[in-house]
Amino acid sequence: MKHLQEYRDGDIADSIARSIHESTTRSWSIMEVCGGQTHSIMRYGIDQLIPKSIQLIHGPGCPVCVTPIETIDRAHAIAQQPKVILCTYGDMLRVPGSRGSLSGLKTQGCDVRTIYSPLQACQIARDNPNRSVVLFAIGFETTAPANAMAIKIAKTEKLKNFSVLVSHVLVPPAIEMIASDPTCRVDAFLAAGHVCAVTGYEAYHRLAETYRIPIVVTGFEPVDLLEGIRLAVLQLEKGQAFVENAYQRTVAAEGNPTAQGVLKEVFQVTDREWRGIGTILSSGYTLSEAFRDFDAEVRFPLEWKPVECTNCRAGDVLRGLLKPNQCAEFGKGCTPDSPLGAPMVSHEGACAAYYQFSQLSPKMNASR
Amino acid sequence: MNENPETASTPDTKSNLDTKSAPDTANTPDTANTPDTARTAGLSSWQCAILFSENERVSMTHGGGGKLSQRLVDEIFFPAMENSILHRKLDAALLDCPNGTIAMTTDSYVVTPRFFPGGNIAKLSVYGTINDLAVSGATPIAISAAWILEEGLLLSELKQLAEEMGAAAREVGVAVVTGDTKVVDRGRGDGCYITTTGIGIVPPGRNIGLNRICAGDAILMSGTIGDHGMAIMAARGGLPISTAIVSDCAPLHELIASLVRAGIRIHAMRDPTRGGISSALNELANAVRLGFVIEESCVPIAPLVRSACEMLGIDPWTVANEGKFLLFVPMAESERALKVLQNHPLGQSAAIVGRVVQDHPGIVVGKTPYGTQRVVVMPTGDSLPRIC
Numbered sequence: 221m222k223h224l225q226e227y228r229d230g231d232i233a234d235s236i237a238r239s240i241h242e243s244t245t246r247s248w249s250i251m252e253v254c255g256g257q258t259h260s261i262m263r264y265g266i267d268q269l270i271p272k273s274i275q276l277i278h279g280p281g282c283p284v285c286v287t288p289i290e291t292i293d294r295a296h297a298i299a300q301q302p303k304v305i306l307c308t309y310g311d312m313l314r315v316p317g318s319r320g321s322l323s324g325l326k327t328q329g330c331d332v333r334t335i336y337s338p339l340q341a342c343q344i345a346r347d348n349p350n351r352s353v354v355l356f357a358i359g360f361e362t363t364a365p366a367n368a369m370a371i372k373i374a375k376t377e378k379l380k381n382f383s384v385l386v387s388h389v390l391v392p393p394a395i396e397m398i399a400s401d402p403t404c405r406v407d408a409f410l411a412a413g414h415v416c417a418v419t420g421y422e423a424y425h426r427l428a429e430t431y432r433i434p435i436v437v438t439g440f441e442p443v444d445l446l447e448g449i450r451l452a453v454l455q456l457e458k459g460q461a462f463v464e465n466a467y468q469r470t471v472a473a474e475g476n477p478t479a480q481g482v483l484k485e486v487f488q489v490t491d492r493e494w495r496g497i498g499t500i501l502s503s504g505y506t507l508s509e510a511f512r513d514f515d516a517e518v519r520f521p522l523e524w525k526p527v528e529c530t531n532c533r534a535g536d537v538l539r540g541l542l543k544p545n546q547c548a549e550f551g552k553g554c555t556p557d558s559p560l561g562a563p564m565v566s567h568e569g570a571c572a573a574y575y576q577f578s579q580l581s582p583k584m585n586a587s588r
Numbered sequence: 589m590n591e592n593p594e595t596a597s598t599p600d601t602k603s604n605l606d607t608k609s610a611p612d613t614a615n616t617p618d619t620a621n622t623p624d625t626a627r628t629a630g631l632s633s634w635q636c637a638i639l640f641s642e643n644e645r646v647s648m649t650h651g652g653g654g655k656l657s658q659r660l661v662d663e664i665f666f667p668a669m670e671n672s673i674l675h676r677k678l679d680a681a682l683l684d685c686p687n688g689t690i691a692m693t694t695d696s697y698v699v700t701p702r703f704f705p706g707g708n709i710a711k712l713s714v715y716g717t718i719n720d721l722a723v724s725g726a727t728p729i730a731i732s733a734a735w736i737l738e739e740g741l742l743l744s745e746l747k748q749l750a751e752e753m754g755a756a757a758r759e760v761g762v763a764v765v766t767g768d769t770k771v772v773d774r775g776r777g778d779g780c781y782i783t784t785t786g787i788g789i790v791p792p793g794r795n796i797g798l799n800r801i802c803a804g805d806a807i808l809m810s811g812t813i814g815d816h817g818m819a820i821m822a823a824r825g826g827l828p829i830s831t832a833i834v835s836d837c838a839p840l841h842e843l844i845a846s847l848v849r850a851g852i853r854i855h856a857m858r859d860p861t862r863g864g865i866s867s868a869l870n871e872l873a874n875a876v877r878l879g880f881v882i883e884e885s886c887v888p889i890a891p892l893v894r895s896a897c898e899m900l901g902i903d904p905w906t907v908a909n910e911g912k913f914l915l916f917v918p919m920a921e922s923e924r925a926l927k928v929l930q931n932h933p934l935g936q937s938a939a940i941v942g943r944v945v946q947d948h949p950g951i952v953v954g955k956t957p958y959g960t961q962r963v964v965v966m967p968t969g970d971s972l973p974r975i976c
Binding site: 262 | 956957958965968
């Protein structure tokens with residue numbers, strides 16, 4: 221914690237912000253990829269510290285936001301099966317599927333439990349040999365290694381009542397999808413620091429070169445974020461485009477080989493649907509052959525038709541094509557209390573963040 | 589619910605147990621602290637001679653209104669709550685009231701685990717209700733306690749909880765003057781729930797209330813935030829971490845009385861329990877249609893709580909407190925109020941955290957150490973840990 225305070229230091233943040241102001245001569249759009257970065261930006265008001273000509277676009281890196289409605293509905297259907305205990309991370313509870321959220325299921329008597337670590341799901345399986353424990357394994361490359369470990373443990377211990385509903389997504393294909401879009405408005409990416417801590421950032425060199433776009437590996441504290449923005453702006457102003465690491469205390473170029481080894485053993489790459497965006501080739505994980513026995517989709521072969529709200533334009537928001545308040549449903553049919561799409565659910569979701577600020581009086585917005 | 593004293597020594601066929609009445613010990617005050625055995629005439633005397641054994645549990649019979657019900661009263665509740673009003677064993681406690689306005693509050697306690705670092709459900713049920721009275725400007729007079737017990741609860745644990753309640757009530761100088769007990773089938777409760785109701789008196793001339801909050805008021809926090817909620821979370825064992833965080837569970841009436849004695853012009857107070865200060869501040873700002881501005885770096889948070897919240901992705905502003913309050917006073921009195929708070933053991937880490945403004949009515953704004961601002965939102969429900 222003491223160590224963390226250095227990266228929250230007001231004076232250091234101030235001096236980096238000043239340097240950004242001095243370097244900026246034009247308008248730039250920078251996308252922070254990860255939802256955790258969006259959270260910090262909103263939490264600390266980082267967007268208020270940088271020049272108005274720099275627009276921060278909230279990227280698709282919020283795992284609950286991009287989990288397809290079909291998968292949430294599948295989790296729903298599985299949780300309703302007799303004797304099932306569905307284990308999920310907390311922020312997934314309120315995300316709406318086409319038949320409501322998982323927290324709604326709890327009120328109907330389904331056994332949905334919030335876990336902090338996937339290893340808790342293994343323990344629940346050990347403690348309840350007569351129940352079927354399903355781990356809802358969502359998230360990016362960050363949560364995947366821990367979920368993979370839980371699956372490995374289940375296999376070693378022959379936990380027959382344990383299975384996983386895998387909906388892991390991978391960051392580089394999403395960045396490529398956005399960068400390659402002809403309507404792309406993003407001038408530079410702040411890559412997700414914690415994802416890179418696992419994967420490293422070798423894969424980004426090709427993207428930076430191919431799409432002539434700066435990619436800066438960035439952390440999550442105010443000083444980290446400002447430093448990431450500063451390096452991105454310097455590249456943009458000089459017309460450069462390469463991969464830089466502004467999060468060296470955590471990220472090594474090659475990443476974490478141990479975690480990568482576990483991922484390679486347990487998962488294999490597959491095409492994945494991203495909510496509101498569509499299918500991205502080779503953008504997710506599914507269980508590898510050796511672990512297929514633990515696939516909840518195989519254990520619970522259920523069929524239904526999901527219905528996505530057609531008015532929700534979360535996909536355009538996540539791609540940076542639309543500001544949340546430009547959506548017709550914003551603040552009317554869609555509010556944090558009754559969200560139509562995932563970005564309105566969690567506080568750091570782009571739509572929820574906009575909604576909160578829209579409540580401030582114009583006078584106050586002007587005064588900042 | 590109504591019983592006559594004479595039913596005490598005869599089987600009661602009613603399905604509930606009412607602890608409001610009990611064997612008449614008013615004439616034998618010397619036995620008040622011990623289970624009355626030899627003096628009880630008739631066939632029941634030999635039964636009462638046996639104190640419950642270590643492994644004895646609450647059974648449905650304890651709620652049947654008969655002898656076992658009486659034993660709960662005699663051996664557990666009465667000795668623990670000992671006071672003269674309770675011993676009058678009337679259907680309703682009769683209390684002499686000084687002049688003023690009566691304040692009344694009620695709260696139910698369902699916390700698990702029942703014992704946690706820094707407190708337990710029984711203690712909490714006294715302090716929580718005392719605090720609701722105290723922040724309303726009332727001097728607590730008496731409380732009632734209704735216990736809902738699940739069949740199977742160990743009597744030894746019930747006794748311990750009753751003693752904790754009695755001790756907490758004595759500590760705050762308020763008697764538990766009436767009560768009730770029900771037993772529910774195993775599986776239909778969670779061991780033990782307690783509902784306490786408290787009444788207090790707001791002396792004439794004391795004018796404390798939300799309507800007095802006005803632009804220009806200072807907002808003070810009486811101490812660190814988030815201790816109780818994080819202690820409970822850790823004690824539930826659901827966390828992959830172990831911590832030494834202790835609940836802040838404490839009665840606030842003395843601390844508040846010290847402000848009154850010092851002549852501080854208190855405009856309003858609120859104890860930010862469930863939902864933490866985010867919830868309490870939003871509720872108040874919305875009620876008074878004024879804006880609040882909070883200097884984030886001024887809000888006191890214990891390092892352990894901060895670390896635990898950080899690790900779990902939980903916002904400490906949304907975490908429950910059980911021994912803290914928000915205080916609204918005129919800005920000119922804020923420094924003096926702060927000194928009074930800090931001079932009391934429960935207010936040592938108090939701080940001036942913000943102010944009330946005319947702008948952005950109903951909205952709480954947090955000022956960051958970077959000179960930026962954010963909207964402090966009303967938490968939607970339970971604090972949910974984030975994964976990204």
